[in-house]
């Protein structure tokens with residue numbers, strides 16, 4: 001791509017350089033949900049139509065986009081911008097966990113944790129990936145929030161819509177069996 | 182395959198013919214679970230170690246095998262040997278529905294339906310495929326059994342173990358959201 005730009009389209013190369021420069025200087029994290037945005041508060045968080053009592057925790061903006069496409073969710077999001085991964089040296093401080101906790105269980109003017117009934121967020125829905133690292137991240141968040149009286153739920157694990165059991169992996173079937181409704 | 186046998190291995194052809202003949206004359210349906218077997222009652226149904234209060238309904242022996250591989254289920258099975266498919270002209274009489282109903286809600290000596298507490302099967306787990314036809318089949322069975330006081334559950338629908346939300350289809354994510362736990 002670099003060779004193509006230098007050989008055939010130096011004007012486009014300059015445009016890309018400037019767009020990147022602009023992005024680096026103007027894009028920051030949303031104060032509320034931690035996603036990338038040019039505003040202080042992103043468009044989703046400032047949308048008055050959304051249900052502010054629900055907060056869905058995802059790993060990346062791409063995961064948030066996947067949930068948005070379903071049109072099945074009208075609450076808000078918190079984007080971790082990563083996941084816990086001890087093997088790669090990524091711990092709670094490297095992703096937005098403290099920011100998430102402060103968001104869900106804010107302190108009042110006296111510096112004390114707000115009681116459940118005066119909090120805006122009434123349910124935290126964990127939508128981290130169903131990989132080992134995503135599950136570990138969900139577990140850590142769940143433990144921390146439950147101990148502060150927050151209602152925490154997790155996306156259902158199970159057999160994907162449209163699929164035949166014969167071709168579904170063992171772990172998924174086992175979970176679908178345990179979580180039968 | 183036929184050409185190969187006739188040209189190079191007429192002995193094997195004869196063996197296949199005899200095996201097929203034997204199968205046709207000796208393989209029948211298990212009296213209890215409807216699967217294919219050479220006995221009156223198949224090996225699974227006659228296994229005294231299994232939990233006889235749970236009955237898992239599957240479409241085919243291959244689906245039963247998939248569930249068995251998980252080692253997560255110790256109950257018994259009922260194999261429909263098909264699924265409802267009105268477009269193909271396959272109705273309730275073409276699959277083992279009546280046999281299933283008689284199995285779950287048997288009649289007593291006086292010809293009356295047994296009351297819940299004297300029935301062997303206490304829970305029916307619907308494990309038909311998560312396709313349109315499998316869902317329709319599950320729906321019909323569920324309606325019929327619930328109206329006779331049977332506890333009916335369905336394998337959980339949701340996000341498969343090990344997968345990343347970004348690559349999961351919309352319908353599955355929407356279900357996982359609705360069925361969050």
Ligand SMILES: [Zn+2]
Nearest residue numbers: 030033042045
């Ligand atoms: Zn935001």
Ligand SMILES: [Zn+2]
Nearest residue numbers: 211214223226
């Ligand atoms: Zn049997």
